[in-house]
Amino acid sequence: MNAHEVIDAYVRDVARCLPRSRREDVALELRSLLADELAAKTRAVGATADPGTVMALLRSFGRPAEVAARYHQRPALIEPAYSHHFMIWSMAGAITASVLAALDPTKAIDRGEFFLKWLGMLVVAFALFGWWRRHNPTALPWKPRHGPERMPRWTAGLAFAATLALPVFMYAAPMTFTHTASFGRLPVAGLELTEAFRTGWLRATTLALFALLALMYATILVQGQRRAWIGWMSAALHGALGLLMVAHTLPAAGPAARVFASAEADAVAAPIFRAVGALLILGALYDVYREWMRITPAPR
Amino acid sequence: MVDRENSGLSELRRGVLVLAVLSRLRTPQYGYSLRQALAEGGMPIEEGTLYPLLRRLESQGLLSSEWNTEQTPRRYYRLNAEGERTLAALTEAWRDQVRVMDGLLDGRRR
Numbered sequence: 035m036n037a038h039e040v041i042d043a044y045v046r047d048v049a050r051c052l053p054r055s056r057r058e059d060v061a062l063e064l065r066s067l068l069a070d071e072l073a074a075k076t077r078a079v080g081a082t083a084d085p086g087t088v089m090a091l092l093r094s095f096g097r098p099a100e101v102a103a104r105y106h107q108r109p110a111l112i113e114p115a116y117s118h119h120f121m122i123w124s125m126a127g128a129i130t131a132s133v134l135a136a137l138d139p140t141k142a143i144d145r146g147e148f149f150l151k152w153l154g155m156l157v158v159a160f161a162l163f164g165w166w167r168r169h170n171p172t173a174l175p176w177k178p179r180h181g182p183e184r185m186p187r188w189t190a191g192l193a194f195a196a197t198l199a200l201p202v203f204m205y206a207a208p209m210t211f212t213h214t215a216s217f218g219r220l221p222v223a224g225l226e227l228t229e230a231f232r233t234g235w236l237r238a239t240t241l242a243l244f245a246l247l248a249l250m251y252a253t254i255l256v257q258g259q260r261r262a263w264i265g266w267m268s269a270a271l272h273g274a275l276g277l278l279m280v281a282h283t284l285p286a287a288g289p290a291a292r293v294f295a296s297a298e299a300d301a302v303a304a305p306i307f308r309a310v311g312a313l314l315i316l317g318a319l320y321d322v323y324r325e326w327m328r329i330t331p332a333p334r
Numbered sequence: 335m336v337d338r339e340n341s342g343l344s345e346l347r348r349g350v351l352v353l354a355v356l357s358r359l360r361t362p363q364y365g366y367s368l369r370q371a372l373a374e375g376g377m378p379i380e381e382g383t384l385y386p387l388l389r390r391l392e393s394q395g396l397l398s399s400e401w402n403t404e405q406t407p408r409r410y411y412r413l414n415a416e417g418e419r420t421l422a423a424l425t426e427a428w429r430d431q432v433r434v435m436d437g438l439l440d441g442r443r444r
Contacts, residue, residue: 066409074366
């Protein structure tokens with residue numbers, strides 16, 4: 035390649051990165067400018083133009099894609115300002131995929147495939163959001179939000195009541211709970227617990243942790259805020275309860291893990307225990323994230 | 335330390351690049367001649383920065399351009415009416431900034 039062929043190759047590579055309507059025009063001008071620069075350089079050193087001199091000139095000009103970006107800035111698929119959010123959502127997807135795949139006894143969930151689909155959806159969602167933001171720059175202005183310490187008393191009260199009514203009552207006495215909740219319309223005989231489960235460590239531990247969870251909400255109700263230690267306690271309780279829920283479906287946990295006397299009821303309950311376990315574990319990880327990200331701008 | 339100074343100087347120069355370019359385009363110039371004119375005036379600019387900037391200023395409606403094919407084909411740029419107005423406004427703003435900065439820097443010395 036002689037010097038002019040090298041310039042032509044460079045100009046082509048720059049122009050390829052530009053919108054079709056501007057390629058010819060920019061290519062023509064860029065070629066003329068580079069020829070001027072080259073002529074000045076060779077005049078200065080009293081030499082003829084050779085490929086080495088041209089390459090040195092082009093290196094100082096920059097890589098073709100970067101030069102093209104100076105002529106025409108294309109919007110980023112994921113706006114740099116939102117790349118942090120993209121990373122966080124990507125990691126959340128990776129963790130969710132790992133938890134779901136680990137808890138899926140049928141191994142139908144492929145962690146890699148789940149994650150790649152998630153990444154694809156995120157890229158599309160962020161690209162669409164960026165496009166929308168560029169066309170509506172004043173839409174969705176920032177609004178102040180409370181930090182993680184904020185939990186209104188009414189929410190804490192509701193959480194306390196709901197924890198007592200649902201997990202505690204339902205778990206402690208499933209037959210009574212179902213009879214009460216269905217106003218006696220649903221048959222409850224199949225919900226009889228096995229003796230091993232009723233008196234076993236798994237049920238006692240789970241009930242104790244549910245009670246602690248209710249106590250935690252009662253503490254928030256009294257204090258009127260969700261302090262950092264409560265956030266960590268919430269993460270620990272949800273994580274432990276999630277693991278215990280999963281243990282309800284594991285034969286390795288022994289006879290205490292056989293919940294219902296009826297095998298059919300056990301078969302129906304197992305995926306529910308696993309799903310609830312997965313949700314609790316993901317909730318615990320979210321609690322950890324919230325506490326890890328907790329920022330207190332005002333002096334304590 | 336030298337890197338930091340160089341980086342600070344680059345930031346300063348980047349801020350006044352448009353004003354410097356507009357100031358040299360009262361008469362028609364093509365890319366290389368403009369670069370030479372700026373360098374001779376004490377404002378050397380990398381070619382990879384200057385040439386795209388000319389296109390941007392043209393697309394912003396501040397410059398007009400035309401090809402001169404009498405000798406070596408070259409694109410010549412010059413200020414149009416909007417460019418003249420912008421240059422006047424930026425020049426005034428620049429002089430205000432110089433006054434403000436002089437005040438700040440003198441105040442620091444005191």
